[in-house]
Amino acid sequence: MLYKLFYSFHDLYSPFNVFRYITFRTALAIVTAMLITLIMTPWFIEKMKRMSITQYVRDDGPKTHMPKAGTPTMGGILIILSVVLSVLFWGDLSNRFVQVVLMALIGYGLIGCLDDYLKTSGRNPKGLKVRYKLGLQVVLALLIGLLFYHDPNDAYAASLSIPFFKKWLIDMGWFYIPFAILVIVGSSNAVNLTDGIDGLAIGLVGIATLANGALVYISGNSVFAEYLHVLYLPGTGELSVFCGAMFGSALGFLWYNSYPAEIFMGDVGSLGLGGALGTLAVITKHEVVLALVGGIFVLETFSVMVQVASFKITGKRVFKMAPLHHHFEEKGWPEPKVIVRFWIVGIVLALLSLTTLKIR
Secondary structure, eight states: OHHHHHHTTTTTSGGGGGGGOHHHHHHHHHHHHHHHHHHHHHHHHHHHHHTTOBOOOOTTSOGGGGGGTTOBOOTHHHHHHHHHHHHHHHSOTTOHHHHHHHHHHHHHHHHHHHHHHHHHTSSOTTOSOHHHHHHHHHHHHHHHHHHHHTOTTOTTTTEEEETTSTTEEEEOGGGHHHHHHHHHHHHHHHHHHHTTSTTHHHHHHHHHHHHHHHHHHHHTOHHHHHHHTOOOOTTGGGHHHHHHHHHHHHHHHHHHHSSSOSOOOHHHHHHHHHHHHHHHHHHHTOHHHHHHHTHHHHHHHHHHHHHHHHHHHHSOOSSSSSSHHHHHHHTTOOHHHHHHHHHHHHHHHHHHHHHHHHOO
16 A cells, blocks of 8 residues: 555655545556556466467357467456556555455456366366356355445445436345346456457446446545435545556556457456446446446347347347357458447447436
């Protein structure tokens, strides 16, 4: 916690007083995480190549993806490391919200790491069995849900906030726990499903994280929360530093993950980042807004559900291939066009999610 060390000098030299401001530390977190990722990724790529930890490409995927076999993967380890280090430097680790979201990031990252290890080691090309993978995700989400449900300091522990309305809350009682599990596990897997082409998922994560950073800062600021008629949740403003670290890490990784990708983040990255986004939504009571800010993730997941259901019931496919980004690839869209257009939609949805703050 470098910020506390630097801030301790503010009595001797007044400019050090700047370290008490969340906005300043968030900016530092962005730069720190981005630099760590930019500097360390080339070394990490070579390390993964030497260890033969490379991408496995499914035979039933788009044929244009076959040349990607052999590209280093598990770059999510570096993403998570850069986020954690940046938060350690500039965040307040005594903040319970920061502790929980770090637990989600690392915990879901470890589940993804195990899945990636089984795939790349050749022990099981399909990775961790679905029932074990989903089971571990649910257990971790259950723990997070229980932590907040039984938190005596949280007056809105079991409440669902409805956007576009002034503090319209629905008391869900004990049902909030399975709802929180659905949000966190769903978010984790949605990002995982979207991570199918170069730079798509990490770019969308960066966009969603930036919007979430604004949401958590407003929720933790009594003046802004009162003005915009959102729930004031003391302490959540510190999560802006975490969001800054995630955004900076996403930018740094995108430098190497953009088309044509030099490295993939693997399940360790997609499950970890998705779990963190879901946990942020649960903490700030923006679960419904998450479905809007992460609209592309929702559409990608929905396309898979529709495809599977349609094929099982009718024997026909709705899309040329699922998830949705593969459908457009099969229609002849070049991969970079799919990526940029999905990013554009993601930016528009993120902006729309922020309008829910004012239209209340």
